[in-house]
């Protein structure tokens with residue numbers, strides 16, 4: 001059976017207790033009622049994926065369509081999307097990089113074999129307000145989708161798969177945000193030739209398919225094939241309603257909006273709760289006209305909890321890419337922590353330092369990978385970079401600030417960082433909390449490790465009666 005979101009949900013429900021919850025409580029997501037529940041869970045440090053089974057649509061009517069939030073909020077959930085049971089951060093990053101570099105051809109299925117064709121709306125039937133689309137954070141400019149957008153290059157025929165938020169404007173229009181990456185490149189090339197860009201907006205699918213949308217794939221790679229690699233099987237696709245075989249769409253998707261990014265048109269989009277945890281500004285963005293909607297019965301919308309933990313964790317493929325590239329330069333790097341590091345702009349790198357100064361080269365390699373990185377803390381391999389208590393202990397006991405802190409002035413920053421004074425120019429910081437290699441250093445106070453390892457607490461304490 002081909003991989004689908006339902007397939008994954010049944011797996012986590014059965015095998016990952018605490019990672020999934022379903023509710024039949026009636027909610028109106030467009031009035032913040034779903035995100036308010038997610039906020040309460042997050043305040044208690046609980047991050048289950050939540051399936052809202054009785055949601056109302058934007059118009060306020062009951063609908064059989066459903067909403068899923070926090071799909072990506074924890075390492076076990078991301079690991080399970082990649083068929084890993086209880087992975088470490090490094091195992092998830094290595095698995096993602098391995099799978100994305102083994103692309104697989106798509107499998108084309110007939111429309112009548114494609115679950116996403118169970119419901120079809122065309123022409124005047126198209127009405128986005130009949131879907132349970134959430135407004136997540138108070139300032140959001142409208143109900144927002146956080147879908148995967150599929151586009152086919154009008155000249156090369158290659159498919160791009162990317163994560164782009166879309167704000168509902170009316171029953172058949174959306175405002176889409178594209179940073180100047182591949183989807184933007186595809187659109188600009190089409191617009192230059194006087195064309196709109198046909199797209200398929202995938203509202204729900206297996207989480208491995210979504211992760212591909214976050215990855216930093218190369219422009220000349222066909223991302224449908226990369227999706228096959230990451231999913232571990234060729235992606236099942238089927239002809240679209242609007243363009244037939246000219247635009248193949250994922251057959252196992254939950255809901256797909258078919259349409260185009262309209263040439264020579266722009267629209268107001270935003271504000272939107274960003275991954276930084278702050279509301280990002282309203283912008284002049286691009287207009288999408290939706291021409292057809294196809295769906296499974298009771299189709300599920302994957303709604304990312306913007307500005308919260310899930311939003312950061314969905315960036316795991318980017319973290320994996322940074323990890324692989326930093327290790328390619330400095331192989332002694334053993335782990336990195338970016339999404340767990342207390343903020344998306346901080347990165348902690350642990351390494352088994354062999355020579356003095358190589359740790360700074362690792363920091364520079366990270367900076368050169370992504371302008372998402374503003375502060376780098378370097379630690380030795382006895383420190384878990386995902387454990388902020390350990391990291392702060394290393395900073396407290398291994399750093400002298402006149403010697404171990406470097407400030408990089410005038411570096412390109414991230415436009416969404418609210419602390420920038422200039423639009424994009426900012427500063428970088430490196431804190432070197434590694435021990436010196438050229439002199440003896442104070443030894444950590446603890447009982448001998450080989451004796452600690454022999455202790456089995458279950459044999460020592462009897463259960464409480």
Ligand SMILES: Cc1cc2nc3c(=O)[nH]c(=O)nc-3n(C[C@H](O)[C@H](O)[C@H](O)COP(=O)(O)O)c2cc1C
Nearest residue numbers: 162163164165177178179181182183213214215314
């Ligand atoms: C949850 C989530 C939402 C995102 N939303 C957007 C967005 O609205 N616009 C954008 O340009 N990038 C967004 N990104 C980042 C892109 O997915 C990422 O840069 C990706 O590599 C773009 O793919 P592409 O280079 O193939 O266009 C988002 C990432 C995540 C994880």
